[in-house]
Amino acid sequence: MSAPPTDRQLIDFVVHEARLLDQQRLDDWLGLFAEDGHYWIPLEPGQTDPRLTTSLMYEDKLLLEIRIERLKGKATYSQSPRSRCHHVLQTPQVDARDDGKAHYVTWTPMHYVESRGDQQTLYAAWVTHHLTTVDGVLRIRLKRVDLINCDAALGSIQLFV
Amino acid sequence: MIGRYRGNRQALTALVRETEVHRDVYLDREVFELEMEQLFANTWVYVGHDSQVPRVGDYYATTIGNQPVVMVRDTPDSIKVLHNRCPHKGTRLTGEACGNTGRFFRCPYHAWTFRLDGSLAGVPLKSGYDGTGFADGVAARGMTPVRHVRNYRGFVFGKLNDAGPGFDEFFGESLSSIDNMVDRSPQGRLEVAGGALRYRHACNWKMLVDNLTDTCHPMIAHQSSAGTTVEVWKSAPPGAKKPMAVEIYAPFASPYEFFQGMGIRVWDNGHGHTGVAHSIHSDYSAVPGYFEQMVAAYGEARAKAILGEARHNTVYFPNVTVKGPIQLLRLFKPIAADETLVESWAFRLVGAPDTLLERTVMYNRLVNAPTSVVGHDDLEIYERAQAGLAGSGNEWVNIQRLYSADEAGRRNAVTDGTSEWQMRNQFRAWTKFMTMGL
Numbered sequence: 282m283s284a285p286p287t288d289r290q291l292i293d294f295v296v297h298e299a300r301l302l303d304q305q306r307l308d309d310w311l312g313l314f315a316e317d318g319h320y321w322i323p324l325e326p327g328q329t330d331p332r333l334t335t336s337l338m339y340e341d342k343l344l345l346e347i348r349i350e351r352l353k354g355k356a357t358y359s360q361s362p363r364s365r366c367h368h369v370l371q372t373p374q375v376d377a378r379d380d381g382k383a384h385y386v387t388w389t390p391m392h393y394v395e396s397r398g399d400q401q402t403l404y405a406a407w408v409t410h411h412l413t414t415v416d417g418v419l420r421i422r423l424k425r426v427d428l429i430n431c432d433a434a435l436g437s438i439q440l441f442v
Numbered sequence: 443m444i445g446r447y448r449g450n451r452q453a454l455t456a457l458v459r460e461t462e463v464h465r466d467v468y469l470d471r472e473v474f475e476l477e478m479e480q481l482f483a484n485t486w487v488y489v490g491h492d493s494q495v496p497r498v499g500d501y502y503a504t505t506i507g508n509q510p511v512v513m514v515r516d517t518p519d520s521i522k523v524l525h526n527r528c529p530h531k532g533t534r535l536t537g538e539a540c541g542n543t544g545r546f547f548r549c550p551y552h553a554w555t556f557r558l559d560g561s562l563a564g565v566p567l568k569s570g571y572d573g574t575g576f577a578d579g580v581a582a583r584g585m586t587p588v589r590h591v592r593n594y595r596g597f598v599f600g601k602l603n604d605a606g607p608g609f610d611e612f613f614g615e616s617l618s619s620i621d622n623m624v625d626r627s628p629q630g631r632l633e634v635a636g637g638a639l640r641y642r643h644a645c646n647w648k649m650l651v652d653n654l655t656d657t658c659h660p661m662i663a664h665q666s667s668a669g670t671t672v673e674v675w676k677s678a679p680p681g682a683k684k685p686m687a688v689e690i691y692a693p694f695a696s697p698y699e700f701f702q703g704m705g706i707r708v709w710d711n712g713h714g715h716t717g718v719a720h721s722i723h724s725d726y727s728a729v730p731g732y733f734e735q736m737v738a739a740y741g742e743a744r745a746k747a748i749l750g751e752a753r754h755n756t757v758y759f760p761n762v763t764v765k766g767p768i769q770l771l772r773l774f775k776p777i778a779a780d781e782t783l784v785e786s787w788a789f790r791l792v793g794a795p796d797t798l799l800e801r802t803v804m805y806n807r808l809v810n811a812p813t814s815v816v817g818h819d820d821l822e823i824y825e826r827a828q829a830g831l832a833g834s835g836n837e838w839v840n841i842q843r844l845y846s847a848d849e850a851g852r853r854n855a856v857t858d859g860t861s862e863w864q865m866r867n868q869f870r871a872w873t874k875f876m877t878m879g880l
C-alpha cells in the first residue's frame with residue numbers, strides 16, 4: 282500500500298479534473314471515477330436524496346459514458362456547432378480526510394462558462410469531491426455540483442460543470 | 443403590421459389550412475397576444491395539483507397563459523384560483539412560488555389584506571376612503587377570482603372567460619388518461635413529489651405540443667441519445683441486468699413499425715394521445731409487490747386493465763400533457779412567441795412502492811431536465827425550426843402525413859401511430875378557440 286495522498290495531491294487532483302473537462306479529454310476524465318462513482322448536480326439547495334427527489338444530473342459511470350459517446354456522435358445535432366467550457370476554480374480546500382478509510386472530501390467554489398455558437402452562459406457553483414484511492418491512485422466516489430441557481434429555470438447545460 | 447390579426451376572424455382562420463399552418467402561428471407577436479387573450483382564456487388551462495396545497499392557507503403561484511394567478515386552499519374542501527394582483531396598485535401578492543399565507547394574503551406595499559377567497563378583509567386608515575364611493579368600485583371586491591375552476595381528481599383547471607365550453611364538454615373522453623394515471627395508485631390518489639424541473643426553451647410553445655404526438659422524430663432526432671445508449675449497452679457483460687436508465691432511454695430508438703403500431707387516439711377540442719396499443723413505456727420491469735397491491739385494491743381484472751394501458755403522451759389542449767404509465771405531467775408555459783418555459787412535474791402513486799417514484803424521478807431527470815440529452819436533442823430541433831421559419835421562401839408548415847379529407851368529422855377515432863392527424867386536430871381546435879366570439 283502506497284502512502285496516503287497529501288493535501289497537495291488532493292488539490293492537484295481537483296484542478297487536474299477541471300482541466301481535463303476544459304480540454305474535453307472526456308475519456309480520460311471518465312477514468313478518474315471509481316467504478317461506483319457518481320456525478321451529481323442537485324435540483325434543490327441542500328438536497329440530500331438523489332433517488333426520490335429529481336436532480337439536474339445524477340449519473341453513474343454507464344450514464345456518463347453514454348453522455349460522452351453521444352457528444353462524439355455524428356448525429357448529435359445539438360453539438361453542431363460544438364459546445365466549449367471553461368472552469369475558474371478557487372483553491373480547493375480539504376474539508377475531511379480519513380486515511381484509514383481512504384476517504385477525502387474537498388470543497389471548491391468555481392465559476393463555469395459554457396459556450397456554443399454566439400451564446401455564452403455563466404454558472405456559479407460549489408463543488409464537493411468525495412475522493413478515495415483505488416490501488417493507490419485517487420478516484421472520484423462522488424462529484425457533487427451545487428449550482429447557486431440550481432432551482433432556477435435554466436437553459437441547456439450540455440457539458441460538465 | 444399591427445392590427446393584421448386583431449379582431450380579424452378571416453385573417454386568423456386563414457392561418458390554418460387542412461394540411462398546413464402558416465408560420466405566423468409560431469412567429470407573430472400579435473398572434474401570440476391573441477393566443478393569450480383568446481385561446482388561453484376560452485379553454486380550460488391546467489393550473490396545478492391539489493396536493494401542492496394540502497392545508498388551508500397553502501398557496502401556489504403560477505400563470506394561466508401570461509396571467510399571474512395563485513391557487514389557494516381556502517377551506518379544507520375547496521380550492522380557489524385568484525388573479526395574483528392587489529386591487530390597489532397591482533402588486534403581485536406572493537413572493538415565493540408556494541407557501542402558506544395564513545388566514546389572509548397581505549399586500550407588501552400598503553398592507554391591504556384579503557381573505558383566502560380573495561375578498562377584501564382590511565385597508566389601513568380606511569377612513570380616507572369614506573365618501574369616495576370606494577365600496578362601489580372594483581378595488582373593494584378584492585383579488586379577482588378566476589370564475590371557472592374545476593378540480594378533477596386532484597388536477598385543477600381554470601377557464602378565464604365565461605365563453606367556451608364547460609369542463610365536461612371541453613375534455614369529454616380525454617379525461618380517461620387522467621383517470622388511468624390516478625387509478626394506478628392503489629389508493630386512487632396522486633401527490634406531487636420529487637421536485638419539478640424547469641427548462642427554458644427559445645421557441646414557440648406549440649412546437650412542444652406538436653412534438654408530443656410526433657412519432658417520426660425519435661429514431662432520427664434521438665438517435666444521438668437513445669441510439670448511443672443501445673450501442674453502449676451492447677458492451678455490457680453478458681447476463682447483466684438492464685438498468686432502469688437503459689430501459690428508459692433505449693425505446694426512443696425504436697423503428698418506425700413500432701410507432702406505427704402504437705396508434706394515436708384523437709378526441710374533440712384538440713385533445714389526443716399516442717400509445718393506444720403499446721408505447722415506449724410498455725416494457726419497464728415489474729416493481730415487486732406493486733401488482734399485488736393493485737389486485738388487492740381493484741381485483742385482478744381491473745388491476746390488469748389499469749396497468750395494461752400504455753398511453754404515451756396525452757395532450758390536453760392547449761398546453762399540458764400527462765404520461766400515465768410513468769406519472770409525469772409537462773406544462774408548456776408560453777412566455778413570448780419565441781420563448782417557452784417547460785415545467786415537468788412528477789407524481790407519487792400514493793400507497794405504491796417507492797421504486798415507482800424512483801423511476802418517475804429518473805425519467806424526469808433523463809428526459810426533461812435542462813441537462814438531459816433527450817431534451818438537448820429536441821430543443822435543438824425546436825430552435826432550428828424557430829430560426830428556419832424566418833425565411834419567407836415558403837411560409838407554410840406541413841402537417842399532411844396520413845391526411846384524409848373526412849377526418850375532421852370523426853370523433854374519438856384511433857389511427858396509425860405515425861399520423862399527423864392529432865397535430866391537425868390541435869390546429870382545428872386552435873382556430874375554434876382563437877376565433878370564438880369574433
Ligand code: FES
Binds near residue numbers: 533552
Ligand atoms: S398596492 Fe397593495 S396595498 Fe397598495
Ligand SMILES: [Fe+2]
Binds near residue numbers: 653659663664820
Ligand atoms: Fe423528442
